[in-house]
Amino acid sequence: MATNRRMGQKGSAVGSAMLDAAETILREEGYGALTSRRVAELTGVKQRLVYYYFATMDELIVDTFRRLSVRELERLGGALGGERPLREVWDVCIHTGDSRMIAEFMALAHRNAGLRAEVIAFIEQSRRMQVAALERAMTAAGKGTPALPPVAAAILASSAALAVLREAAIGVEMGHAELLDVIGSFIGRLEPGG
């Protein structure tokens, strides 16, 4: 009962291996090199088989992002349930998947509607989770209405994390230490101790 439609199961070993290959290619060579032939080569099969598992290259791209997105949201969910959620959510953000791959997906999302929908859903869901962590910590810290709305703090922190990763990937580090220090003490004030 492996197949009752015209295509192979996405969850199959070969299909997963193709998604692995797609990640590697995006990270190391960019979306310009993400071709059915290159995916087949890295997977150790013939090009034709890629079109057995994925109807089009666009579909393969969307599935690659979706798998990463699910993993990342699971990591965020785990962080939210931890001892010091704010610290742990920040750790997830600053150790997020390779920034080169992120850059490729950002660029691709502008011209692949299916991918764009997935990226939008991911951004909004992860922002919601970050806001939840911030709201709880701010409430626990016992301030009234904070000068910094949680959602603004979430954008500031997540965009700064992305910027640090992106710049580090090309060799820029100006101000990174100071920035990490500011975030660290902001978290330390809201969520002290262990």
Add this chain to the structure above:
Amino acid sequence: MATNRRMGQKGSAVGSAMLDAAETILREEGYGALTSRRVAELTGVKQRLVYYYFATMDELIVDTFRRLSVRELERLGGALGGERPLREVWDVCIHTGDSRMIAEFMALAHRNAGLRAEVIAFIEQSRRMQVAALERAMTAAGKGTPALPPVAAAILASSAALAVLREAAIGVEMGHAELLDVIGSFIGRLEPGG
């Protein structure tokens, strides 16, 4: 005296038109579509001529970024000399060139060493200018050692501006109003009035 080397002058009308075409293609179709044939088509010449003005496509890409980079740094320089430099520098950041094009250059920089060097120089130079504006404003506001180091504020603000532009380009706006409000009042506190 138009040519005494093997290639056309970059500053010529045709060469500039090719850079214009490259910008349009990057913005609307992505780097995968930035080909010598497409540049020639948009410029209204034959493909062969692109290689008269640029030795390789990589060189054309670097020159396209450099021209944009120079323009952006000039805008920042102008903002620094204005009446309310902090406000004006922020306006430059939040109205910076198309975020789709930026995404393409980010992705390309990972695999084009010449472009990477230009991107690094641009980031560091613009950060220096932003820090200068912040330091002056913080000094004028007459605080002691600020809790927020100017370089950290520069990263926070510029990365948030990029994030807002990037997300708006794909249709996300969650928290943007709150964030813009936070930045606006931060600037208003450091640089009140007109």
Add this chain to the structure above:
DNA sequence: GTCTATACACCGATAGAC
């Protein structure tokens, strides 16, 4: 400066055998 023409490789996608 700008052109025609071309070499050679690679692309997405499909037909159909086993």
Add this chain to the structure above:
DNA sequence: GTCTATCGGTGTATAGAC
């Protein structure tokens, strides 16, 4: 499921005429 074979199209880059 996986393969061979193939279609029509596009890519970078170059040779050389005018």
